[in-house]
Amino acid sequence: MKRTIAEVVLVLALICAGFFGWQNLQKGNQAHAALTEMETASKAHEDLLKESEKKVKAAGEALAAVNEEVVPLKAKALELDAVKAAVANGPLLQDVEGLYKQQKVLSVERQLGLGALRMLTKGSSDPGVAEAFQKALQLSDWSGRKNTICAAQIGLAATGEKVKVMSECAIQPEVAAADSGHGEPPAAGGHGDAKAKEHGADKKDAHAAPHWGYEGAMGPERWGSQFPTCGNGKSQAPLNIRGPFVKGRIGVAPDYKAGPLRLLNNGHTIQVNVPAGSKLRIDGIAYDLLQFHFHRPSEEQIDGKPMEMVVHFVHKSAEGKLAVLGVLLKEGNENPGIKTLWTHAPAAEGPEVAPDEVVFNPANLLPKELQYFSYEGSLTTPPCTEGVRFFILKTQVNISREQINNFPFRRNARPVQPLNDRVITEG
Ligand SMILES: [Zn+2]
Numbered sequence: 045m046k047r048t049i050a051e052v053v054l055v056l057a058l059i060c061a062g063f064f065g066w067q068n069l070q071k072g073n074q075a076h077a078a079l080t081e082m083e084t085a086s087k088a089h090e091d092l093l094k095e096s097e098k099k100v101k102a103a104g105e106a107l108a109a110v111n112e113e114v115v116p117l118k119a120k121a122l123e124l125d126a127v128k129a130a131v132a133n134g135p136l137l138q139d140v141e142g143l144y145k146q147q148k149v150l151s152v153e154r155q156l157g158l159g160a161l162r163m164l165t166k167g168s169s170d171p172g173v174a175e176a177f178q179k180a181l182q183l184s185d186w187s188g189r190k191n192t193i194c195a196a197q198i199g200l201a202a203t204g205e206k207v208k209v210m211s212e213c214a215i216q217p218e219v220a221a222a223d224s225g226h227g228e229p230p231a232a233g234g235h236g237d238a239k240a241k242e243h244g245a246d247k248k249d250a251h252a253a254p255h256w257g258y259e260g261a262m263g264p265e266r267w268g269s270q271f272p273t274c275g276n277g278k279s280q281a282p283l284n285i286r287g288p289f290v291k292g293r294i295g296v297a298p299d300y301k302a303g304p305l306r307l308l309n310n311g312h313t314i315q316v317n318v319p320a321g322s323k324l325r326i327d328g329i330a331y332d333l334l335q336f337h338f339h340r341p342s343e344e345q346i347d348g349k350p351m352e353m354v355v356h357f358v359h360k361s362a363e364g365k366l367a368v369l370g371v372l373l374k375e376g377n378e379n380p381g382i383k384t385l386w387t388h389a390p391a392a393e394g395p396e397v398a399p400d401e402v403v404f405n406p407a408n409l410l411p412k413e414l415q416y417f418s419y420e421g422s423l424t425t426p427p428c429t430e431g432v433r434f435f436i437l438k439t440q441v442n443i444s445r446e447q448i449n450n451f452p453f454r455r456n457a458r459p460v461q462p463l464n465d466r467v468i469t470e471g
Pocket residue numbers: 337338339356424
C-alpha cells in the first residue's frame with residue numbers, strides 16, 4: 045500500500061513538474077518573443093540613428109561647402125570695400141576725369157570705366173553715372189561689341205534708367221568663356237584676332253572676342269543667331285536704292301565743326317569719334333554727330349550697284365533718335381580729307397588714338413549738293429537696332445584707287461536687305 049501511495053505521489057509530482065515545466069517553457073517563449081521584438085525595435089532604432097547620422101553628415105558637408113563659398117565671397121566683399129574706400133575720395137575721380145579730358149580721349153571703355161568709378165564713389169543715383177553709361181552706349185551701339193554694349197546696358201539698368209538689357213547679356217562666366225573661344229577672324233582679319241589666338245580665351249581682354257564679322261561662320265547670315273533683330277527685323281539696312289521714289293520734303297543741313305582728330309580701328313572699320321559741337325539739322329531738329337566710319341564697298345546700292353566705298357555719319361538727337369548721312373565714294377582723284385585720316389588710321393585693331401595737334405573737319409568729306417534718298421532703316425552692324433533714318437546723298441565724292449586700296453578692310457559691307465513695306469523718298 046505504501047508503495048502504491050509513493051507511486052501516486054511520484055506520478056503527481058511528475059505531473060506537477062511537467063506542468064510547471066510547461067509553464068516555464070511558455071514563459072520562456074514569451075520572453076523570447078519580447079526579446080525578438082525588442083531586438084527588432086532596436087534594429088529599427090539603429091537604422092533611424094544611422095540615417096540621422098547620415099543626414100547630419102550631409103548637412104555638415106553642405107555647411108562646409110557653403111563656408112568654402114562664403115570665405116572667398118567675404119574676401120571679395122573686402123576687396124570691394126577696399127576699392128570703395130580707396131576711391132571714396134572725390135579727388136581720385138576728378139583726377140581720372142581730368143586725365144581723360146586732358147588727353148581728349150573718351151573711348152567706350154573709358155566711358156564705362158568712368159561710369160563704374162562714379163557708381164562706386166557717388167552711388168548709382170548720381171546723374172553722372174547714367175550720363176557716362178549713356179555715352180558708352182551711344183558709342184558702342186554702332187561698334188557692335190557685345191561686351192561693351194552689355195556693360196553699358198547693365199550699367200544703365202543699375203542706375204534705374206529704362207534700358208532694355210539684351211538677353212545675351214546675362215552674366216554667366218561659362219558663356220563668356222565659350223564666346224571667347226569661338227572667335228574667328230572677321231573679313232579683314234583685325235589684329236584683335238591674332239591677340240585672341242595668342243591669349244586663348246582671355247576674358248579680361250574686351251577686344252579679344254569679335255562676335256561677328258563679314259565672312260564665314262561669323263558672317264551677316266549668322267548675325268541673327270546672336271543678335272535677333274539682325275535676323276527678324278523688318279526695317280533693316282542697307283537697301284538697294286531704286287525707284288519709284290516718293291518726293292520727300294525733309295530738309296537736311298549739316299553744321300560740322302573742326303575739332304581734334306580721334307580715331308580707331310575697331311576691328312570692323314575705321315571710325316572717327318567726333319567731339320561735341322557738330323550737328324545735323326533734320327527738319328530743324330538738331331542731331332549731334334557722334335562718329336563717322338567707312339565701308340568697302342558701299343553698303344547701299346544704286347540700282348543694284350555698290351560704289352567703291354561709303355562714309356556713314358552717325359547722329360543722335362536729344363530724344364535718342366539715330367540718323368545716318370551716307371556719302372558714297374567713287375574712284376577718282378585723291379581725297380585730301382581721307383589722306384589726313386588714312387595717315388593716322390591704325391592698320392590693326394586697337395584703342396582710339398588722338399594724334400597730337402591734328403584737327404579735322406568732317407565737312408571736308410561732304411559734297412556741296414545735299415540732295416538725298418531717304419528711308420527708315422537700322423544699324424548695319426549688330427545689334428542691327430531699327431529706327432535709324434538714312435539720308436544717302438545723291439552726289440558722290442572722289443577717292444583715289446590708292447586710297448581705296450589703303451583702307452585696311454578688304455570687305456566690310458552688309459548685304460542689302462529686303463525693302464518690305466518701306467518707301468524710299470528723294471529730296
Ligand atoms: Zn556704317
